[in-house]
Amino acid sequence: MSLLPSSSSAGFLRGLEINEAISQSFQSLKQLKHIHGALLRKNYDQDNYFISIVLRSALNFGDLCYARLVFHQSREPNVNLWNTMIRGLISNDRFSEAVDFFRLMRKEGILPNNFTLPFVLKACSRVTNAGVGVSAHCLGLKIGLDGDVFTNSALVCFYAKCGFLNDAQKVFGEASDKKNVVSWTAMITGHVEHGRFREAIHMFWGFLGAGLRPDSLTIIKVLSACIRLGDVRSGEWIYDYLTENNLRENVFVNTSLVDMFSKFGNMEKARDVFDMMPEKDLVSWSTMIQGYAFNGLPLEALDMFSRMRQDNLTPDCYVIVGVLNACARLGALEAGERASKMIDRDLFLENPIVGTALINLYMKCGCVIRAWEVFMEMRVKDKVVWNAVISGLAMSGHAMLAFSLFGQVEKIGLKPDGNMFMGLLCACTHAGLVNEGRRYFEGMVRIYSLLHTVEHYGCMVDLLSRAGCLDEAHRLIVGMPVEPNAVIWGALLNGCRLHRNIQLAETALKEMILLETWNSSNYVQLSNLYSVSQRWDDAASVRSKMNIEGIQKLRGCSWIEVDGVVHEFLVGDETHPSTKDIYSKLKELSKYLKEAGYVPTTEYVLFNIEEEEKEQSLSWHSEKLAVAFGLISTAPTAVIRVVKNLRVCGDCHEAMKLISKITGREIIIRDNNRFHSFTNGFCSCNDYW
């Protein structure tokens, strides 16, 4: 088969025909080599134009050895051939070889042209070979390439990417006639990537002031600066600007906007942007799911996930991490496990982020052993993985295991961080180990040079308060270098409730009211406290203050998962489709409870419920609605899993024990990360007050 004309044809015609044969895109490397062979046979082996075509194709196929062979065949490679080789190496991610090739080119005495430096500078910025980049810059100045727009932009990009922002600014500022969207974006990106978010946003204003129109890259970068800085005002202004200027077509831009609004906690706006997107991809869905999960809207996250599935999209590990977080928050074990089966198990073992999400799910659902199994199987374990297990063990009451894991962390040479000490302090709290807690709290600063955060103080106050060291806890709060928050005072209050210290409880509640003026439960508790102390006037004034400020009491709410489906209940809820059955089951339960000798108690001091509501709340609390629903559900093997966001109060505890005994079903209630498992009249919770 003759692919090429014979060399006896006229040169011009010959060139055209060969060009035609060689310009076709090659289907395979084999075909390319075949044509290359024909070229050699016809004595075109020194024609740099043909060589460059073969070279480019070889590089496109990624056969670098072959490309080098072809290149070195040329006895006098011209600058085009050198450029082709450097560019090809870059497109194959061989940046340092590209830099070496440039060096070789200089050694051979070849001068670069306007195409060369942009390639070389790109390679230098990728391997941060500042030396070669800077000498390329000097060479460019010497031979007058600094007037070229592309070379100039490439220089700005090079300096910005290497972190030499002042030099980037210098090259950028000196070339006012060569500034374009690429060099502006390079400056903005450089600032963002080196943590100078405020400057990045400032540059963006300058960019707009110069009358230029941003493209998707510019927008994404400046939005990421707004997100990192938490600059809601600039973010929203940019959002309006994009809307007014029809710049909301690009899926990356829209996804960044969704991400921005969810990071700012504005899920309504995030949803708005998401719903309006002309095109959605897996990342957009994943951003939305994570946004809901992160902002404490786990049911919405799961709803998004099921919509995504209806759209026939297959989840990736980002999506699954979001879903697992939502499930962990809900305690929705079955739903979480089902989602986890949608991606390759190896991802859990090799990707520490994905593995951590699964460990958290199991830990939050009280399945310590399964969490442990995942941990043991994981092949890549970083600090956060260890933290997840240590905190999980701590919250499940396995303090000693948590301590011994901490010992292993030190052995394998990982440096503990503040989060790890949170886990350890939490373990101490759950096991009531006051001395160990004091030691870790003090040691994290003395031995590991870490700083105490508000959270560490919170944990320590909790530990001391529960153990009855109320004065020490109070002193710790008063001596804090940062302002104590409501959680810290709440921990002290909790201790006061346990150890019946009404005086300190009053102090704590007053502080909490100052910090959380909107939170009804603080007022209710303070008023209850005054009532039991028979300080009726004080009680009345708290009530009237609450009324004057129009503070509404939050309704108790709980979720239950039965066979992987999550249901939500509010106190006195009547909106569930099975309401009638649920209430009739509740009536039946109440009858059984009465017969079993259960009398609701109303005299608990400092409960977070109004006095007159106590009896009703205790008998008709949303947990019981959920339990009743679990009992009437037809699922034959369903474990009733009630996940509450309120405290499991003492009275309800007794009721649950009886319900489990009467019905023979297992009931699991989660309360502030503690699990209460009721089976056959017993509770396996180790930390019940």
Added chain:
DNA sequence: GTAGGGTTAG
């Protein structure tokens, strides 16, 4: 044949 090449996770 040239410069920035992108949004999401614990």
